[in-house]
Amino acid sequence: MDQSLIKKYAEVIVAIGVNVQEGDHVYINAGTESLELSRAVVRECWRRGAKDVITVIKDEQMALARYEEGRDDVFDVFPDFEADYLESMMKHKYHRIALRAPSLDLFSHISQDRIQRSQKASNTALEPVFKYMDAGDIKWVVAGLPSALWAKKVFPHLTESEAIDALWEQIFHICRIDCDDPAAAWAEHDAKLKARERWLDGQDFDRLQYTAPDADFHVCLADHHKWIGGSSVTPDGVSYMANIPTEELFTTPHASKVSGFIKATKPLVVMGKIVEDFSFTFAQGRVIHFEAGKNEDVIRTLLSMDEGAGRLGEVALVPHSSPISQSGLLFNSTLYDENASCHFALGKSYAEALREGTSMTEDERKALGANDSMIHIDFMVGGPELNVIGHRKDGTEVPVMINGEWAMD
């Protein structure tokens, strides 16, 4: 693989993603899948004058060994001191870089009970950490880390080494790394997303109506909802790009005002399993029925995590013509697939997707319609037949997406 492109990708993650400033503290959470990339990212953080860089390296095979071999009573435990450690980094304002390969169906043979108990224990213990993220002064970025497993899933007909090269090539293209000036390309892209953000905020929609052959869905937006696309800004005015790639415009739905039927248009990779061919029926904001062709029990687990798990926390619009979509590939990675498709998230909403949301309490946000949960799981609903109509309080209707594309273009 072209080393100079890996270096440029690391530069984009560090300089445009988390936007490391001289004297920043950085926490890197990386998988073992591509040490080459993680090393380049670490080096770039130091080069940009970081005061400290802590890299926590996690291995999915080790997580699998725990699920397979662990005594049954280990899955309810998450040590306090482990949560304290991560919370300390938040307290000391360590900005966060997550480098991720999707775990795909690595845990397909593990009982849902073990997975659910384990995730509940960690999510509950890590609640104080998530609270710090809500305050908005921790910059963060999630970016893709190629793995052999992922590459073979995206390119099943290639050899492993060809597949890895092909995946790198796609990552470089989709993340605007393979152009002369990635920083300029990202600035231009961000400006376009910001223009859409202003347009959407200007519409002040009360409700979005989704129609497609497999969708008749109504989503009211939270009061004071704020659309976000591209870069975010910390309270002290430093911008960062929380996802690389990012093609979406997202905001906060109203947790108790969602109704209708919607079918997912891509599989969902979650908890080490792949859920396929699934749909939801909502009433008064809550999932009242669901079906799945494969791994339906994962949906059941997700929805039973807590009261907010069966309600929406994010509504996001992505044109069907996004560069990721144009690749014609199914990535089986939420980061990639959600930026190829309109989507929703079950679970917690983002504080920054409400006006003044980061300076509100959780209760104040809830009063406006924001959802709270220990989960935040995106699922994809976009496609070339999707239409989205915006409804204003005064009864006027504005086409937002027609046949999967922005209507205002």
Added chain:
Amino acid sequence: MDQSLIKKYAEVIVAIGVNVQEGDHVYINAGTESLELSRAVVRECWRRGAKDVITVIKDEQMALARYEEGRDDVFDVFPDFEADYLESMMKHKYHRIALRAPSLDLFSHISQDRIQRSQKASNTALEPVFKYMDAGDIKWVVAGLPSALWAKKVFPHLTESEAIDALWEQIFHICRIDCDDPAAAWAEHDAKLKARERWLDGQDFDRLQYTAPDADFHVCLADHHKWIGGSSVTPDGVSYMANIPTEELFTTPHASKVSGFIKATKPLVVMGKIVEDFSFTFAQGRVIHFEAGKNEDVIRTLLSMDEGAGRLGEVALVPHSSPISQSGLLFNSTLYDENASCHFALGKSYAEALREGTSMTEDERKALGANDSMIHIDFMVGGPELNVIGHRKDGTEVPVMINGEWAMD
């Protein structure tokens, strides 16, 4: 590489090394060099009924990036919360498995100043952690983790992949993995070491005299010194093998009663540099002169770490015919080379190498002659021409090693 041998090696590390019991907590500190082995070790811990297994994976290339690119003021800092995290594991009695490849001369171009400041900062911050280790109820083991860099250093004339295979083969042989019943082989080996331990303790030597063409060296032993070979035992009676491999019998020298001249017989790999062709002159327990053919400044750095860094904290006897020595290889790994050769350590002594030492305070141990320091660095002095004579208080002399071999055999 033969997967079944890697699994057997992992079993020896977990079952004989740290001797994981049902319900134990385990902390694994592993390099990124052989995930295959680390994964097998993690799996084996869970299989043996561990209550929790925390694996901290560190990467030397990332450490190098910090030294090369970090701002000059980052080297004096070690975050308190990082030390607290490690101390928490000790408090909660996480037994420790360290899987290590030597860093060789990876940091050869880094200024001693950066390395020294960095090591001082971490050693000072981690002092509370070391205190827990002294109490003796944390079981621990250090074992070798093959890396390409290490393999090529041991087998410079082989290709990288041949060298890695050859290194694995040596590790399997030296660590008694490639026999029918490794557990039985280790039990037999341990029994032999324990017999030597009893013999040495029975002699109650006051002083050891080292003579060789390049040595005229006198080491008084600490009061209440206790010889240790092979397995250790926790206060609650669980045995463990702190080094795999281990061939040594070691005890505590008197920190202020060492004198004479001694030349190292193998290079010393420390702080990412390789010190070669070096010697020490001691008087009243302290190094008063040293010379080195290569990287003399590393010795200077080591000795200036603190007051105890220039005094001995360990004296260890290993026959020249040890299996590692017989391989005829120079491993450039302290773990391997120290078990091929009589050696000493500069710096901190082990509490367990004094009778009742683990239940004494640091001051009580010091009063008996034990040394304290933030470092503990072994250097090798053994060879086929070394003679060691034991002197008792009553003036009698007993040959301990003749021409590098145990005299009592």
